[in-house]
Amino acid sequence: MFPLPTTMFRTGKNMFPILRIIILFIIPVYQFTNLCVFAGDWPKWRGPSADAYVSKNDLLPKKLGSTPIVLWKTNVGPGHSAVVTQGNLLAISEEQGGFEVLRILDKKTGKEIWKKAYGQTYSDDGFGAGPRCTPLFDGELIYVQTCRGKLSCLRVRNGSIVWSIDYQKKFNVKWIVNKAQNVGAASRRGYSGTPLVFGNHLICQVGSENNAGVVCFDKYNGKVIWKSSNDLASYASPIMAEIADKKQFITLTTERLIGIDIRNGNMLWSEPMPTRAYRNVLTPVATDNSIIVASHSEGMICVSGRGKNGEAILKWKNPKLKINLSTPVIIGGFLYGFAEKDRFICVDTNTGKLNWEEKDFGNFYASTLTDGKRILVLSQLGELSLIGPNPNKYNEIGRMQVCGKSWSFPAYSDKKLFVRDQKTLQCIQLIK
Numbered sequence: 001m002f003p004l005p006t007t008m009f010r011t012g013k014n015m016f017p018i019l020r021i022i023i024l025f026i027i028p029v030y031q032f033t034n035l036c037v038f039a040g041d042w043p044k045w046r047g048p049s050a051d052a053y054v055s056k057n058d059l060l061p062k063k064l065g066s067t068p069i070v071l072w073k074t075n076v077g078p079g080h081s082a083v084v085t086q087g088n089l090l091a092i093s094e095e096q097g098g099f100e101v102l103r104i105l106d107k108k109t110g111k112e113i114w115k116k117a118y119g120q121t122y123s124d125d126g127f128g129a130g131p132r133c134t135p136l137f138d139g140e141l142i143y144v145q146t147c148r149g150k151l152s153c154l155r156v157r158n159g160s161i162v163w164s165i166d167y168q169k170k171f172n173v174k175w176i177v178n179k180a181q182n183v184g185a186a187s188r189r190g191y192s193g194t195p196l197v198f199g200n201h202l203i204c205q206v207g208s209e210n211n212a213g214v215v216c217f218d219k220y221n222g223k224v225i226w227k228s229s230n231d232l233a234s235y236a237s238p239i240m241a242e243i244a245d246k247k248q249f250i251t252l253t254t255e256r257l258i259g260i261d262i263r264n265g266n267m268l269w270s271e272p273m274p275t276r277a278y279r280n281v282l283t284p285v286a287t288d289n290s291i292i293v294a295s296h297s298e299g300m301i302c303v304s305g306r307g308k309n310g311e312a313i314l315k316w317k318n319p320k321l322k323i324n325l326s327t328p329v330i331i332g333g334f335l336y337g338f339a340e341k342d343r344f345i346c347v348d349t350n351t352g353k354l355n356w357e358e359k360d361f362g363n364f365y366a367s368t369l370t371d372g373k374r375i376l377v378l379s380q381l382g383e384l385s386l387i388g389p390n391p392n393k394y395n396e397i398g399r400m401q402v403c404g405k406s407w408s409f410p411a412y413s414d415k416k417l418f419v420r421d422q423k424t425l426q427c428i429q430l431i432k
Contacts, residue, residue, distance in 0.1 A: 040055050040057075040058050040413050040414045041055065041085055041086050041087065041137070041413060042054075042055075042083075042084055042085045042411040042412060042413045042418075043084050043085065043086045043136070043137035043138070044084060044134065044136050044137065044194065044196070044197075045082060045084075045134040045136070045194040045237050045283070045409070046237075046283060046327065046369075046409065047369065047411075047412070050196070050237075050239055050240075050283070051239075051285065051286070051329070051330075052327070052329045052368060052369040052370060053329070053369070053370055053371065053372065054369065054370070054371045054412045055413075058371070058412065058413065058414065058415060059371045059373070059415070059431075060369075060370070060371045060373070060374045060375075060376055060386070060412070060430070061374075061386065061415075061430045061431045062374070062397075063386065063397060063398055064384065064386045064397065064398035064399065064400050064430070065398075065400060066400060067400060067401075068384075068400060068401075068402045068426075068428045069428060069429040069430075069432075070426050070427070070428055070429075071416065071427040071428070071429050072109055072110035072426070072427045073110070073424055073425070073426045073427075074105070074110040074112075074424065074425050075423060075424055075425075076092060076094050076103075076420060076423065076424060076425045077094035077095045077096045077101070077130060078094060078095040078123075078128055078129040078130035078422070079092075079093055079094040079095055079100075079129070079130025079131045079132070079408075080127065080128075080130065080131070080132050080192075080407045080408050081093040081094075081130075081131040081132055081133055081134045081135065081408065082134040082408050082409035082410070082411065082420075083408065083409075083410065083411040083418045083419075083420055083425065084134060084135050084136070084137055084411055085107055085137075085411050085413045085418065086137040086156070087107075088106060088107050088108060089104055089105070089106070089107060089113070089137075089156065090104070090105045090106070090107040090110075090411075090418065091103070091104055091105075091135040091137065091142060092105065092135075092420065092425060093130075093131035093133070093134075093135055093144060094130055094131065095121045095123075095129045095130035095131065096115075096117070098120070098121050099117035099118075099119065099120060099121055100117070100118055100119045100120070100121050100122075100130070100131045100144075100146050100147070101115050101116065101117050101118070102115065102116050102118055102135060102142070102144050102154065102159065103115040104156070104159070105425075107413070107414075107418075107427075110425070110427060114158060114159045115159070116154060116159035116161075118144050118146065118150070118152045118154070118161070118164075119144075119146030119148065119150040119152070120146065120148060120150075121147075122146070122147035122148055122190050124189055124190070126189070127189065127190075127407075131144075131146065131147060132147055132190050132191065132192035132235075133145040133146070133147070133191055133192055133193065133194055134194045134237075134409070135194075136194055136195060136196075136197065137156070138197050138219065139156075140155065140156055140157070141153055141154070141155065141156060141162065141219070141220075142154050142155075142156050143195060143197075143202060143219075145191055145194070145195065145204070146191065147190030147191055147192075148168070148175060148190070148191070149166065149167035149168055149173055149175070149186070149187065149191050149206070149207075149233075150164065150165070150166045150167070151164065151165045151166075151167070151195070151204060151217075151222075152164040152165075153202075153219070153220075153222065162220070162221075163221055163222035164222070165217070165222050167206050167207070167208065171206055171208035171210060171212040171215070172208055172210055173187055173206065173207055173208045173233075174187060175187050176188040183232075183278065184207075184232050184233075184254070184278060185207075185232060185233060185234045185235055185254045185277075185278040185279065185280070186205075186207055186232075186233035186234065186235060187207060187232070187233065188278075189235070191233065191235075192235040192236075192237075192281070193205050193233070193234065193235060193236050193237040193238065193251070194237045195238075196237075196238055196239070196240060196249070197219060198240055198247075198249075198262055200218060200219055200220065201216050201217065201218065201219055201225055201262070202216070202217045202218075202219040203215070203216045203217075203238065203249050203262065204216075204217070205231075205233045205234070205236070205238060205251055205253065206233060207231070207232045207233025207253075207254075208230075209230045209232070210230070211227050211228070211229070211230060212227045212228075213228060213229035213230050213231035213232070213233070213253060214227070214228045214229055214231070214249065214251070214258075214260055214265070215227050215228075216228075216262075216265060226264055226265035227265060228260050228265035228266070228267060229253070229258065229260070229267060231253035231254065231255070231256070231258065232253060232254040232255075232278065233253065233254070234251075234252050234253050234254045234278065234279075234280035234281065235279065235280065235281045236251055236252040236253075236280050236281055236282055236283055236284075237251070237283045238250060238251035238283075238284075239251070239283060239284050239285075239286060240262070241284075241286035241291065242289075243259060243268075243286075243289060243290075243291065243305035243310060243312050244289065244305030244306055244307055244308060244309065244310045244311060244312065245305075245308050245310070246261065246268065246305075246308075246309070246310035247262050248260060248261065248262060248268060248310060249261075249262050250284050250286075250291055251284065252273060252280040252281075252282060252284060252293055252295075253280065254275075254278035254280060255272065255273065255274050255275075255278065255280075256270045256271060256272050256273050256274075257270065257271045257273050257284065257291065257293055257301070257303065258270045258271075259291075259310060259312055261310065268309070268310040268311060268312075269303075269310070269311045269312045269313070271301065271303050271312070271313075271314055273293070273295060273298055273301070274297070274298065275295045275296060275297045275298060276296075276297050279295070279296065279324075280295055281295075281324065281325050282294055282295070282323060282325075282326075282327045283327040285327065285328060285329070285330055285335070286330075287330045287333070287349050288333075288349070289304055289305045290302050290303065290304040290305070290312075290315060290349070291303050291304075291312065292330070292335060292349060294321060294322065294323040294328075294339075295322070295323070295324075296322050296323065296324035296340065297322070298317075298319065298322075299317065299318050299319035299320055299321050299322050300317070300318045300321035300322075300323065300347070300352060301314060301316070301317045301318075302314075302315040302316050302317075302349065302352060303315060316351060316352040317352065318347075318352040318353075318354070320354070321339065321345065321347060321352070321354060322339060322340045323337065323338070323339050323340065324340055324364075324365075325364070325365045325407075326338040326339075326365055326366050326367070326368065327368070328345075328347075328368060329368050329369065329370045329375065330349060331370060331372055331375075331389045332372075332389070332391075333348070333349050333350060333391075334346055334347065334348060334349060334355065334389070334391045335347040335348075335349050336368065336370075336375055336387075336389060337368050338361055338362075338365070338366035338368060338377065338379075339357070341363070342359045342360065342361055342362060342363050343357045343358065343359055343361070344357065344358045344359075344361045344366075344377065344387075344394070345357045345358075346389075346390075346391055346394075348391070355391050355392065356392075356393060356394055358394040358396075361377065361379050361385070362379040362380040362381050362383075363380070364380050365379075365380040365407050366378060366379045366380060367406075367408075367409045367410060369409075369410070369412060370389070372389075373388075373389075374386060374387065374388060374389070374397070375387040375388075375389055376410075376412070376417070378402070378403075378406060378409075378410055378419065380405060380406065380407060381405060382401060382402055382403040382404050382405060382406050382419075382421055383399060383400070383401050383402070384399065384400055384401070384402045384417075385398070385399045386398045386399070402417070402419055402426070402428055403419045403420075403421040403424070403426060404421035404422055404423065404424075405421055405422055406419065406420060406421040406422070408420040408421075415429070415430060415431040416428060416429055416430065417430055
């Protein structure tokens, strides 16, 4: 990085003052000394724990103003992937010049540090151009996945590629040219689900029918550790959860909810979840040895673990609780989230009973995040709502318009909200 003075290696009483001067000089200049996960980071899809909870000491505001306090704003290209942060860095994927491009920005200023094209772009008539999959920070590495199923590992310092795998070439995943065909999902409309890191492994919903529906890679070199199932890839992101005393990789594929042993890829259980057009989208949510998920055609289901072998069976089903795209949050035994037909709902997680519903949240999508005491909801039309979780009634604290049309999950870091719409990325101060 910098030539080091020979005096740095001298012994004697002057050694430490010289070292101190060098360190004080280097740290402000070098942007990437902070590559570990710290409190306040939002390094992956749906936050630090992948459950849409903010960091422990990074609480949501108690009220909203009438207009947003914008600290900085920058233009971005097309795309729907979420924003993520790590330390002083922010990552965003977008379309530029026919490519999916990862940009690393200074979180405090919005200034671009570097950018890297990592694959061919993709566009369709329904959802437009640009990346769907959210980047994944993991210390000195960051992972990106294109709409067409190219997975890459890059260095956070400079964007250089460590390794890369093309699902079509490596696992014979078929890219579906005729989008009217009612088959596939990710291979028809583009990969949207973000992989997850567990220890030294990176586990992905690949979607190959050649025993590679789910694949576990060595996160450092891309070597295949295990493969599992023949399930086609949905648009959903997976979670890691402990069910029936066993840690599991849990995700919605195109036709079922599955639990896989993370150690060896063995299928532990599955529950049918068929949909029209294979459009499973939601990230499963975990609570009290149970998994809850929903679709636009089947409604909401809850499976619960039993025994010591990791099995899970259907606990309840409510066909009326239909959710198409928006993953909910769970607070104190109750589920809160945006459902179909302009509804924000509260559901008892133990029984599947609908406690209440409230309208006026848009008609297609909303992002929901929480600190356990309050809930933030960003609607598809860019309106931000602050809600007090209450299982007995809807309790709105405030609303304000913060951006244009958005299908991208915001990031919340250091009491600031990072919001992406179709044209811009903004840093909004919510707590002074």
